[in-house]
Amino acid sequence: MMKKKLSIIPYITFISIILIFFYLLIIQRNPSEIPSVFINKEIPKFESSSILNKKKFVSSENFNNEVTLVNFFATWCKPCRDEHIFIKKFAETNNI
Amino acid sequence: MAAYAGNVALWLSLFFSLFQFIGSRKKYNFKIISISVNGLIISSLVSFFLLMYCYIISDFSVLNVFQNSHTSKPMLYKISAVWGNHEGSMLLWILVLTIFNYFLLKIYNQKNFKFVLKVLEIQSFITFGFILFTIFTSNPFERNFPIPENGLGFNPILQDPALAIHPPLLYLGYVGFSAVFSISVATLIYGNDKKIPWYNYMKPFVVSAWTFLTIGIALGSLWAYYELGWGGWWFWDPVENASFMPWLLGTALLHSLIIVEKRKSLQAWVLLLSILAFLLSVTGTFLVRSGILTSVHTFALDPSRGLYILAFTALLGGYSLLTYAKKSKDYFDKNYFSFFSKEGSILVNNLFMIVVCSTVFLGTVYPLIVEAFTGNKISVAEPYYNSTVIPIIIPAILIMGIGPILTWNKDDKSKIMKKIYPSIFITIVLTFIFFIIYKSYNFLGIVGIFLAFWIISNNFIIIVKKIKNYSASMIISHIGIGLLILGITGSSVWQEEKITRLKVKNQTKIKEYNILFEEINEIKGLNYVAIQGNFSIYDSKKNFITKLSPEKRFYPVTKNFTTEASIHTNLFRDLYMVLGDGNFKDGWVIRIYYNPLVIWIWIGAFTIFLGGFISTIKNLKKIKS
Numbered sequence: 001m002m003k004k005k006l007s008i009i010p011y012i013t014f015i016s017i018i019l020i021f022f023y024l025l026i027i028q029r030n031p032s033e034i035p036s037v038f039i040n041k042e043i044p045k046f047e048s049s050s051i052l053n054k055k056k057f058v059s060s061e062n063f064n065n066e067v068t069l070v071n072f073f074a075t076w077c078k079p080c081r082d083e084h085i086f087i088k089k090f091a092e093t094n095n096i
Numbered sequence: 097m098a099a100y101a102g103n104v105a106l107w108l109s110l111f112f113s114l115f116q117f118i119g120s121r122k123k124y125n126f127k128i129i130s131i132s133v134n135g136l137i138i139s140s141l142v143s144f145f146l147l148m149y150c151y152i153i154s155d156f157s158v159l160n161v162f163q164n165s166h167t168s169k170p171m172l173y174k175i176s177a178v179w180g181n182h183e184g185s186m187l188l189w190i191l192v193l194t195i196f197n198y199f200l201l202k203i204y205n206q207k208n209f210k211f212v213l214k215v216l217e218i219q220s221f222i223t224f225g226f227i228l229f230t231i232f233t234s235n236p237f238e239r240n241f242p243i244p245e246n247g248l249g250f251n252p253i254l255q256d257p258a259l260a261i262h263p264p265l266l267y268l269g270y271v272g273f274s275a276v277f278s279i280s281v282a283t284l285i286y287g288n289d290k291k292i293p294w295y296n297y298m299k300p301f302v303v304s305a306w307t308f309l310t311i312g313i314a315l316g317s318l319w320a321y322y323e324l325g326w327g328g329w330w331f332w333d334p335v336e337n338a339s340f341m342p343w344l345l346g347t348a349l350l351h352s353l354i355i356v357e358k359r360k361s362l363q364a365w366v367l368l369l370s371i372l373a374f375l376l377s378v379t380g381t382f383l384v385r386s387g388i389l390t391s392v393h394t395f396a397l398d399p400s401r402g403l404y405i406l407a408f409t410a411l412l413g414g415y416s417l418l419t420y421a422k423k424s425k426d427y428f429d430k431n432y433f434s435f436f437s438k439e440g441s442i443l444v445n446n447l448f449m450i451v452v453c454s455t456v457f458l459g460t461v462y463p464l465i466v467e468a469f470t471g472n473k474i475s476v477a478e479p480y481y482n483s484t485v486i487p488i489i490i491p492a493i494l495i496m497g498i499g500p501i502l503t504w505n506k507d508d509k510s511k512i513m514k515k516i517y518p519s520i521f522i523t524i525v526l527t528f529i530f531f532i533i534y535k536s537y538n539f540l541g542i543v544g545i546f547l548a549f550w551i552i553s554n555n556f557i558i559i560v561k562k563i564k565n566y567s568a569s570m571i572i573s574h575i576g577i578g579l580l581i582l583g584i585t586g587s588s589v590w591q592e593e594k595i596t597r598l599k600v601k602n603q604t605k606i607k608e609y610n611i612l613f614e615e616i617n618e619i620k621g622l623n624y625v626a627i628q629g630n631f632s633i634y635d636s637k638k639n640f641i642t643k644l645s646p647e648k649r650f651y652p653v654t655k656n657f658t659t660e661a662s663i664h665t666n667l668f669r670d671l672y673m674v675l676g677d678g679n680f681k682d683g684w685v686i687r688i689y690y691n692p693l694v695i696w697i698w699i700g701a702f703t704i705f706l707g708g709f710i711s712t713i714k715n716l717k718k719i720k721s
Binding site for chain 1 (some may be wrong): 375406
């Protein structure tokens with residue numbers, strides 16, 4: 001009897017998961033948009049080695065108290081390359 | 097013209113699948129069913145090869161060819177582009193469904209015809225659903241007007257031999273589970289008729305699907321390793337998980353089926369696993385093709401497609417699992433068995449596989465569940481999988497080593513110890529020798545290496561002692577798993593990475609290797625231009641080892657940059673180099689990986705495949721006789 005009741009569990013689990021998927025499909029959402037947990041927070045202090053010149057990179061010295069845009073990108077990443085043109089313009093016009 | 101004919105063939109397959117559905121439902125005679133099954137496979141073959149023909153002749157009047165091909169592309173990749181996109185891959189999906197449909201007809205005989213008709217009815221329903229989906233939401237034969245002069249090209253990272261054959265093998269795997277699903281649901285509906293050896297019918301399909309899935313996943317992983325240039329071979333991406341989950345369930349299914357065969361136990365369990373394995377394959381397809389989550393593999397961002405696949409998945413899953421809930425009681429058994437027996441060890445391992453599968457499933461859909469209930473977006477990544485999957489896998493592998501040497505029913509505990517003493521001894525000795533050579537001590541490393549040798553030595557003992565009743569396929573596959581663990585452990589525990597900037601004629605070091613930057617050149621390929629760095633590798637005694645030439649390629653047609661890693665492989669380690677940006681004045685950024693034992697991952701996977709392949713052939717012969 002117990003087993004008989006248990007055999008409905010796969011069905012219920014499956015239907016619940018399908019309902020969640022269905023709900024996510026019909027609401028307005030952008031799956032590629034992931035909000036950062038750093039929004040409205042101060043930049044953490046960090047040190048790292050630098051590839052360009054052999055000096056150490058220390059965030060508190062380099063950033064000071066000005067508005068700084070730090071962009072993470074990869075050279076082989078097409079969207080990054082497209083974005084770069086925009087960032088350059090942005091830096092020139094907004095004093096960043 | 098070819099596109100027009102291809103479209104007609106696709107419609108014909110829709111017709112044949114419907115015809116087969118009605119025919120098997122109304123129990124028409126064998127001849128009519130046979131016509132529909134053959135008609136279905138022929139029409140799907142025709143539409144598939146006609147699309148391929150459109151690609152070969154670069155017929156850009158077909159939208160799909162225009163979007164994914166270019167005249168300058170090498171022939172092999174014109175062909176593989178057929179399944180390198182959503183619409184075309186649906187044709188491959190349909191083709192595989194019909195191939196398995198064709199083999200399902202082969203189990204037909206005078207005694208089981210009612211049962212087989214039920215199986216064919218379900219299989220044709222699945223096929224019909226997917227053809228309908230393809231024709232109305234993703235038709236690869238859609239036309240393009242005015243006809244453009246050339247195509248948009250094909251993503252260059254997909255232009256690769258391993259990736260050309262990876263999707264067909266993978267599809268043979270998880271679409272193959274459709275046949276297992278159909279047999280399972282038919283068995284449930286048909287009721288427990290002891291004359292129908294459904295588990296014998298199911299076995300060749302489970303074994304073949306699992307075997308192809310294994311090699312399909314391995315090739316995908318091999319491709320990711322050398323083509324993406326990230327130095328790794330598994331990233332816990334949703335798509336990788338989508339193929340890994342059916343594999344785990346398939347593994348559990350494969351072993352439980354042996355118990356059903358030998359002891360007529362666990363029947364209800366096997367029927368459930370068979371249903372779930374295919375449902376997971378379809379759900380995986382949904383996750384990738386609906387755009388519901390982002391992954392490196394996500395390709396068709398079209399909500400209507402998502403809704404259709406979801407509705408169809410709901411229909412298949414709802415129907416099969418409800419049938420299961422109603423009918424599985426026919427297959428319950430009251431057999432309990434000892435933990436210290438072959439079936440006991442298989443059952444325990446089954447549970448481990450299910451737990452791993454659920455863990456991976458939870459990791460994959462958890463961000464979606466959180467988002468649905470709270471609106472927050474989170475992501476689940478490698479640390480979760482590593483910290484959950486590894487601890488569950490370890491005991492499973494320990495048991496996997498002992499399982500094959502236990503006897504059926506009940507084994508004497510004191511005899512078990514006697515049986516495993518030699519392999520414990522060999523394992524410890526081998527592990528010891530390993531660490532004397534490698535001189536690197538790491539807890540996970542020791543555990544992994546121990547487990548690998550544990551599996552391998554247990555199987556060698558079976559061979560040496562000439563214990564009877566062991567299939568060669570089982571021993572080969574299990575040794576393959578041992579080798580796989582060796583590779584996974586080596587490459588994940590002892591991988592070293594070095595990122596540095598290097599000028600021409602300068603050198604750097606990784607482990608005991610000195611790397612000298614010889615020169616940098618511009619080269620021209622068939623459809624790309626590239627800069628290529630040339631590096632000479634010397635060992636600590638200044639012996640020349642090899643030359644490595646990583647490239648940065650530019651494909652003008654698709655305006656893509658790709659990195660081509662350069663790898664030197666031997667049985668002990670890989671040296672893996674990637675070239676980054678740079679110039680003559682400041683030097684070039686290079687990434688070097690030292691990946692120990694990585695080749696054993698693919699040797700292991702291929703060995704597993706070999707074992708599975710032998711078993712498939714053996715099981716097919718059994719059905720024929």
